[in-house]
Amino acid sequence: MTAGIIPHLVNLPHTRVTIASHHLAAAPLPGTTLMRPHDVARAEPDVIIGGFADDPDSEAFWTSAPTTDSLASHNPVCIELSTISPGWAEDWHNHISGHGGIPVECPVTGSRPGATTGTLSAFLYTPVQDDRTETVLAAFTAHRYAFTRPGNPARFKLIYNAWGASILHSLGVFARQLPAHLGEDYPIAARAVTTDGWMSTIAASKLPRVERQDYADPDFAARHMLKDLEHARDLLGALPLIDLTADAFAQAVADHGPYADFTAVADQGSAS
Structure with missing residues (x-):
């Protein structure tokens, strides 16, 4: 699914897209840059989007020292697209907010076809409304359902x-x-x-x-x-x-x- 989302992000005006991956050997698209996750702070991100296989992978990235440092230094919007457990979702909100980031819990549905066409549906909760969130999510989602409690997007x-x-x-x-x-x-x-x-x-x-x-x-x-x-x-x-x-x-x-x-x-x- 991530591969389908990236072209929509690349097409956003005034946007630089950096892919942080352990596995890729080269940047997947022209106009993107590849780096390893431990270098994420070097990208000085305004928005960080996470897509992980499970709770341990999500937690390892978001709580790593390089990512945590970037939260404090750049105050990015942090969008977690993964389907994670409600318990980790709540802990994730506390971690991101506590270190200076803006958490956007945002599991999506629509699988690969929805990602490719930019028509995913998002179930989200964020305590802070930020224009960056709307700009990024509008690039690859057609419907956004806003919940009122952390962890409820994960539960739903x-x-x-x-x-x-x-x-x-x-x-x-x-x-x-x-x-x-x-x-x-x-x-x-x-x-x-x-x-x-x-x-x-x-x-x-x-x-x-x-x-x-x-x-x-x-x-x-x-x-x-x-x-x-x-x-x-x-x-x-x-x-x-x-x-x-x-x-x-x-x-x-x-x-x-x-x-x-x-x-x-x-x-x-x-x-x-």
Whole structure:
């Protein structure tokens, strides 16, 4: 997703984009500069955008001495796009504010297609309204939902993702019944379920990829959904539907690999 966001930032007027990465060997686009995360203060950032795989990676960057130094010296807007746990989200707000930065908790949804087209949806909380925040988020989001408490964007995103994951898992369970029970009439059934009734929007967006078994180029990796489900389970407690869905995603990761597209959960090789 980060790769889809960067071109929109590069196109902002009067903006210099520096990528801080442990993994990249070269700057991904003309007009961008590459540096290692420990050099972030050298960039003298006005805005720092974070996108991390999990809580430990997020915490390691934001609480590192170089990043903390840049908060005190430049008072940047700090936008955390990652899906993180509510506990770390609250601690993150305290850390950023306590060292001079402006925290913007901002998990996003829309996966790679939304990032590429600049139409992500953002769930955000910030204690300070700043023009820099609006300028940057307007570059790659189409909708922004402002919450009123720190940690609530994280809580909502986890529930939102778990809800969507369970719907996708159920799509796979029932979609597999159609060819098994209808045989040569499967194309008729598939056309009905993807064009008629309230379920058609979901089925039309995901069933074709499942039919093609096209999981190699992910819009959203199965391992990331599994991580989000584990956080959702911590938040919501014992819900059988989350347990079933998490088990199905764990099986999808085992069957198709951690970076398979999350629609792999609907594949016949996944748990049902």
